[in-house]
Structures are given as structure tokens and as C-alpha cells.
Amino acid sequence: MPSLATLQAFAAAVESNDHVGAIRKFYAPDARTQENDGAPRVGRDALAEREQAVLASVAGVATRRLGPLLLDGDHSAIRWRFEFTGKDGKVRGMEEVAWQTWRGEQVIEEHFFYDPQQMTR
Structure with a gap:
């Protein structure tokens, strides 16, 4: 079960746009993620x-x-908004909920839920 301080540090890393650093620091070596009903990545x-x-x-x-x-035992949930600026200058936004399962202080599994049609232009 992660501490609240660990979950807060993870969220702060992502909010600072250190997405790759957050993965390297907070995910277990055998972590897996899945987007909606897509195939898991391991x-x-x-x-x-x-x-x-x-x-x-x-x-x-x-x-x-x-x-x-949101933290309950080995599970956490975070609601995010991402705004991507394309190389063409267009901004597209999306919201998702990340449902995480932790093993100790590391994410072992993360499932993202979002509506792919909600990408705003």
C-alpha cells in the first residue's frame, strides 16, 4: 500500500509534465498499463x-x-486533463481517469479510462 506522500509525489511529477520520470520512479519493473479495452503494455x-x-x-x-x-489500500484513482499541442500548433484536450493498483510504494497496474471521441480540437 502506498503512503499518501508517495501518491502526492507521483501526482506532482505528472503535473510537472515529468511523465517519463514518474514512470521510471514510481512504477514497478513488471508494471502493466492498459487503455480502455486495449491490449496491456508490460x-x-x-x-x-x-x-x-x-x-x-x-x-x-x-x-x-x-x-x-483517491487512495484506498492498494488502489488509487486520479482524474487528469491533458492538453496536447500538436506540431501543427493545434491544441487537443482529453480527460481520463487512471485506476492504479500499487504493490508497496510502486504502481504495478494502471488502467486508463477515457472517451477517445472526446478529444477536443
């Missing part, structure tokens, strides 16, 4: 590489947490 290094590729595909991203951090 392994902290693979997750960090994928995040780096996503970030490289855009000019920038602004991240904001919407609402409180």
Missing part, C-alpha cells in the same frame, strides 16, 4: 519508452489534475 522500460515516443510526437503537453487523489 514492463516499466517499455512503458517509459512508449511515453517518450508519445511526447516526442507532439510539441508539448499541459497536465492538470482534476479533483482529489
